[in-house]
Amino acid sequence: MQVTRDTFNDVMVPNYNPADMVPVRGEGSRVWDQHDNEFIDFAGGIAVNVLGHCHPALTQALISQGNKLWHLSNVFTNEPALRLAKKLTDATFADKVYFANSGAEANEAALKLARRFALEMHGTQRSEIIAFKQGFHGRTFFTVTVGGQPAYSDGFGPKPGDILHCEFGNLDMLASMMSDKTCAIMMEPLQGEGGIIVPDPAFVKGVRELCDKHHALLIFDEVQSGMGRTGKLFEYMNLGVRPDILTTAKSLGGGFPIGAMLTTAAIAEHLKPGTHGSTYGGNPLACAVAEAVFDVVNTPQVLDGVAHKEALFREHLNRINAKYHVFEEIRGKGMLLGCALNEQYKGRAKDFMVAATNEGxxxxxxxxxxxxxxxxxxxxxxxxxEGLEKFERGIAGLVAQPVALTK
Incomplete structure (x- = not known):
């Protein structure tokens, strides 16, 4: 059957508006479309393809597990899930792991666990969850409400209650909002969808101290910042702040859907049998691939190389900006970087993305x-x-013709 981009309009729900080109194969950091046009991939499937496309270790893990066992219900456990959980707990603050299929599901589990913990430890009055404006935690109704972007949660009827939002980085405001009703604080230690915002480490440490003061749990959403993206296995390791619950997904599976919630034994015991679950969570195929991802990423060679690659990006982005004067700043950390547009180009990020795509x-x-x-x-x-050379050509064309490409 021959399919094209037009087929999307015929058969798919229109909640996405994908690019005109349709990728069909990838290798490393290169992708080819239906017409064999080549692209360099700086998107990584939205911070998912942590080892690029078709990495041999991941491909082999999938083939090997695919010839053994595909799926079991959670009436049973399986070896890949147990191995992956052991490696995650050995490498982090956590004692226990819960597997899901996505970051949203991992965050849903974290929020439910926090509420259950507070109920059983402190009573029904401690149910408030405080999160941060411009945060993003997923698209389930609970997680999208906790996320601090009303545009994503409005228009679906009454929202889950007892959720408050604070300005990211404003410790005084957070202190004024917290009370004996506070169940948990949920935050990204590096905001992704909200604009690649790196917080002051003192702010993050202050959040931890406020949680301790009010006996509230601290949940770190490392769905986007985790699995080596900032040069450590998880960003909390760079900050010197230990969360009570951590979520990860995206890069964890390197392209195979999987998410995980990590926590301590004392907190985990409040998710007793029957309180939460997932049909596919801990799937042998997903866990086998994620174990291979972990084994490659959690090495000095890969983690130590992130800083060098970040410096290379920044060097060339600063050179480009010195020539075209389009960015206010280069934000982010490691292989999660953001080029914030200056006043002249504000609101036109999509134009830059389209211009880059047109250059490959x-x-x-x-x-x-x-x-x-x-x-x-x-x-x-x-x-x-080479990718930044293509980006520069896209910028040059955009600057030369200031009419917005997306209009």
């Missing part, structure tokens, strides 16, 4: 004002340089 570079946006890069952690230096 896949990238992302983070809101209307930030162009986002989330490439593979092992992207070759030559692909970074």
């Amino acid at each position: 570079l896949m990238c992302l946006v983070a809101g209307m004002n930030v162009v986002r890069f989330a490439p593979s952690l092992v992207i070759p230096d030559k692909d970074i340089i």
Whole structure:
């Protein structure tokens, strides 16, 4: 059957508006479309393809497990899930792991666990969850309400209650909002969808101290920042702040859907049998691939290489900006970077993304004002340089013709 981009309009629900080109194969940091046009991938499937496309270790893990066992209900456990959970707990603060299929589901589990913990430990009055404006935690109704972007949660009827939002980075405001009703604080230690915002480490430490003061749980959403993207296995390790619950997904599976919630034994015991579940959570195929991802990523060679690649990105982005004067700043950390547009180009991030695609570079946006890069952690230096050359050509064309491409 021959399918094209037009087929999308015929058969798919229109909640997405994908690019005109349809990718059909990838290798490393390169992708080819139906017409064999080549693209360099700085998007990484939205920070998912942590080792690029078709990494041999991941491909082999999938083939090997695919010839053994595909699925079991949670009436049974399986070896890949147990191995992956052991590796995650050995490498982090956590004692226990819950597997899901996505970041949203991992966050849903974290929020339900926090509420159950507070109920059983402190009573019904402690149910408030405080999150941060411009945060993003998924698209289930609970997680999208906790996320601090009303545009994503409005229009679906009454929202889950007892959820408050604070300005990201405003410790005084958070202190004024917290009370003996506070169940948990949920935050991204590096805001992704909200614009690639890196908080002051002192703010993050202050959040931890406020949680301790009020006996509230601290939930770190590391769905986007985790699995080596910032040069450590998880960003909390860079900050010196230990959460009570951590969620991860995206890069965890390297492209195979999987999410995980990590926590301590004392907190985990409040999710007793029957309180939560997932048909596919802990699937042997997903866990086998994620274990292979973990084994490659959690090495000095990969983690230590992130800082070098970030420096290379920044060097060339600063050179481009010195020539075209389009960015206010280069934000982010590691292989999660954002080019924040200056006043002259505000609101036109999608134009920059489209211009880059037209030159053979896949990238992302983070809101209307930030162009986002989330490439593979092992992207070759030559692909970074070539990709940024394509980005520069796109910018040159955009600057020369200031009429918005998306209008």
